[in-house]
Amino acid sequence: MSGRGLELRGLSKRFGKLQAVEDLSFEVRPGEVFGFVGSNGAGKTTTMRMVLGTQLVDSGEVLWHGRPIDFEIRRRIGYMPEERGLYPKMRIGDQLDYLAQLHGATAQAAHDSVRQWLDRFGLAGRVRDEVQKLSHGNQQRVQLAAALAFDPLLLVLDEPFAGLDPEAVDSMSEVLHERAITGTPVLFSSHQLDLVERICDRVGIIQRGRMVAIGSVDELRSHGPERYWVDAPAAKPDWVSSLSGVALRSTDGSRFLVELQDSTSDQDVLRAALRTGPVHEFRRDLPSLLDIFREAMTEAREGAA
Amino acid sequence: MAGFIVLQSFLAGRPTTLDIGFVGDTQVLAAPLKQAAESKTLTIDTHDEATVAAGQDLVNNGKLDVLVSGDPAAPDVYVKDDISTTVELTLSGLAKQVAFNRALVAAGANPSDVAAQVAKANIKVTYLDPNAAQQTAHVVVGIFVAALLYVSLVVYGQIIAQGVVEEKQNRIVEILLSTVRPRQLLLGKVVGIGLLGLIQLIILGAVALLTVSRTQAINVPDIGAAAVASGLLWYLLGFAFYALVYAAGGSLVSRQEDLQAVLTPITIVVVGTYLAFFWVIANPDNPLGILLSMLPPFSAVLMPARMATGQAEAWQVVVAIVLSLAATFGMTRLAASIYANSVLKVGSRVGWLEALGEAQEARWRGSAAQASRAPRP
Numbered sequence: 001m002s003g004r005g006l007e008l009r010g011l012s013k014r015f016g017k018l019q020a021v022e023d024l025s026f027e028v029r030p031g032e033v034f035g036f037v038g039s040n041g042a043g044k045t046t047t048m049r050m051v052l053g054t055q056l057v058d059s060g061e062v063l064w065h066g067r068p069i070d071f072e073i074r075r076r077i078g079y080m081p082e083e084r085g086l087y088p089k090m091r092i093g094d095q096l097d098y099l100a101q102l103h104g105a106t107a108q109a110a111h112d113s114v115r116q117w118l119d120r121f122g123l124a125g126r127v128r129d130e131v132q133k134l135s136h137g138n139q140q141r142v143q144l145a146a147a148l149a150f151d152p153l154l155l156v157l158d159e160p161f162a163g164l165d166p167e168a169v170d171s172m173s174e175v176l177h178e179r180a181i182t183g184t185p186v187l188f189s190s191h192q193l194d195l196v197e198r199i200c201d202r203v204g205i206i207q208r209g210r211m212v213a214i215g216s217v218d219e220l221r222s223h224g225p226e227r228y229w230v231d232a233p234a235a236k237p238d239w240v241s242s243l244s245g246v247a248l249r250s251t252d253g254s255r256f257l258v259e260l261q262d263s264t265s266d267q268d269v270l271r272a273a274l275r276t277g278p279v280h281e282f283r284r285d286l287p288s289l290l291d292i293f294r295e296a297m298t299e300a301r302e303g304a305a
Numbered sequence: 306m307a308g309f310i311v312l313q314s315f316l317a318g319r320p321t322t323l324d325i326g327f328v329g330d331t332q333v334l335a336a337p338l339k340q341a342a343e344s345k346t347l348t349i350d351t352h353d354e355a356t357v358a359a360g361q362d363l364v365n366n367g368k369l370d371v372l373v374s375g376d377p378a379a380p381d382v383y384v385k386d387d388i389s390t391t392v393e394l395t396l397s398g399l400a401k402q403v404a405f406n407r408a409l410v411a412a413g414a415n416p417s418d419v420a421a422q423v424a425k426a427n428i429k430v431t432y433l434d435p436n437a438a439q440q441t442a443h444v445v446v447g448i449f450v451a452a453l454l455y456v457s458l459v460v461y462g463q464i465i466a467q468g469v470v471e472e473k474q475n476r477i478v479e480i481l482l483s484t485v486r487p488r489q490l491l492l493g494k495v496v497g498i499g500l501l502g503l504i505q506l507i508i509l510g511a512v513a514l515l516t517v518s519r520t521q522a523i524n525v526p527d528i529g530a531a532a533v534a535s536g537l538l539w540y541l542l543g544f545a546f547y548a549l550v551y552a553a554g555g556s557l558v559s560r561q562e563d564l565q566a567v568l569t570p571i572t573i574v575v576v577g578t579y580l581a582f583f584w585v586i587a588n589p590d591n592p593l594g595i596l597l598s599m600l601p602p603f604s605a606v607l608m609p610a611r612m613a614t615g616q617a618e619a620w621q622v623v624v625a626i627v628l629s630l631a632a633t634f635g636m637t638r639l640a641a642s643i644y645a646n647s648v649l650k651v652g653s654r655v656g657w658l659e660a661l662g663e664a665q666e667a668r669w670r671g672s673a674a675q676a677s678r679a680p681r682p
Binding site: 049052053054055071074075077079081083084085086087088099102103104146 | 475476477478479480481482483484485486649
């Protein structure tokens with residue numbers, strides 16, 4: 001029954017009075033990019049640190065390929081902390097070699113891999129520069145290279161895209177996908193929901209230490225009530241009220257946003273719309289991840305109250 | 306540093322040449338004065354002068370430094386504005402000698418016989434304590450160890466604490482701790498900087514000894530290998546203990562600006578121990594001093610002090626070493642716990658007790674058995 005990849009089971013962590021993480025369970029499968037979404041202080045970083053082992057767990061367990069994760073596995077996790085961590089006065093090449101060797105790579109493998117990643121990130125010419133001389137975006141690239149240079153089993157990236165320009169975001173997300181395709185599970189957290197929506201195979205929304213929604217982006221988006229945009233210029237404003245099982249949510253000129261109850265067929269609504277005259281648009285309204293996130297936050301707040 | 310040695314030896318060994326003129330009978334003083342001056346890094350060129358007036362002219366225009374004339378037993382000495390103390394004292398001694406010899410001749414004695422007899426008179430010193438000579442070396446080494454330990458604790462302890470804060474401040478510690486155990490990281494820091502400090506101190510010490518022996522400022526006693534080994538042992542024991550405390554202290558704060566507040570109490574203990582060192586040297590039999598010299602963290606400085614005075618008994622030294630080793634071992638565990646519990650906490654300063662409390666809590670949880678628990682202290 002044990003899956004492959006990373007699995008978190010019932011993790012809890014309390015700091016004094018604050019329940020930072022509560023009974024959190026999810027998994028990141030090989031080949032998957034998992035987006036971890038939540039507001040500040042929701043428990044994302046704490047969860048990641050518990051995976052890394054830099055934070056002790058109060059209860060629950062972290063599994064790797066179905067077995068409790070141990071130090072040897074943890075050494076081979078590529079980790080990018082939220083607050084970037086590099087020695088500012090050390091040369092880039094030396095620093096990456098050192099970090100890769102700390103994670104178990106041989107000197108030669110570290111050297112080759114570091115040069116290869118720096119080349120990939122367009123930093124090959126700056127091997128001998130001090131880290132502090134790089135721009136913010138380039139420091140971030142170096143930080144990612146530090147997480148990649150020892151051929152990690154798993155990538156855990158805390159806000160890897162924060163403060164990057166679109167081009168850098170694209171190249172970085174491309175790298176993440178490549179790694180995922182070769183079988184490395186990728187767990188990353190982000191505030192940028194549009195990005196998460198685009199990049200992730202699956203998403204988990206965490207609020208106050210609890211997972212409030214989890215699934216693929218499509219699953220999450222289609223999870224809510226069925227809504228349709230209907231553009232029927234000839235319809236009277238109250239055409240919806242005569243239909244059973246349908247509620248009008250909003251109007252925008254001649255466009256109506258209608259919400260269907262579970263038993264109602266979208267085809268019935270379309271037929272009813274056609275009876276009012278021409279229909280220029282009949283389109284499923286899928287909520288964006290941002291809408292889902294907001295909704296989840298609201299539900300969680302109401303649940304907590 | 307090499308330049309410093311050269312400068313020192315140049316300053317100390319600077320040859321001074323004085324031109325001294327002698328008129329008439331005072332010629333007898335020229336040779337003995339020249340001889341006496343040689344042992345005092347002073348060179349004297351002697352000149353015969355025909356008359357006092359001519360000699361005075363030469364003194365006035367700087368050709369002569371000193372003019373001696375008149376009765377050798379009570380010479381008139383002319384200088385322009387300054388007289389070398391060495392010359393003054395030597396001349397006055399020589400004049401007294403001349404007077405003394407005249408008195409001997411007047412009394413019918415032979416001055417050279419008297420001088421030979423006087424030369425034979427001597428004292429003989431016997432050291433009743435056979436270790437007396439070695440003790441001097443011990444005291445010197447003891448003071449050296451105390452001073453070195455004090456300097457290196459204040460300097461390198463500070464560097465260790467700063468290094469810990471730096472890694473915490475720039476967050477690389479998060480990456481390091483994902484692949485290295487906190488205790489390894491902590492000990493690596495202490496051993497690494499400790500070795501660096503030791504090497505620097507050895508270089509500094511060697512230069513100091515070289516300078517001292519080159520300039521002959523003081524005679525370097527023959528320091529025995531045992532004394533050096535004992536000094537090194539106490540240095541290592543003391544440094545290991547305090548360095549761990551400094552490292553744990555550094556992990557409590559997130560910014561260099563907050564560091565001093567945490568380190569001040571540690572520094573006060575270090576300075577206090579250093580001051581106690583001189584008190585123990587002076588009062589080696591005081592019971593409080595004996596007790597403190599066996600207890601860490603004071604023993605590393607105070608025991609060498611008592612050993613230096615020759616008052617430390619073997620069992621006391623053994624007790625001090627054993628306790629010191631035990632304390633360092635315990636401090637390794639404690640510091641690793643404090644470090645592990647506070648190094649990832651960013652923001653306001655973590656209290657010592659808070660870090661300790663969490664350390665115990667964490668250990669308790671660890672023993673409460675969890676298969677997935679991180680394999681960390």
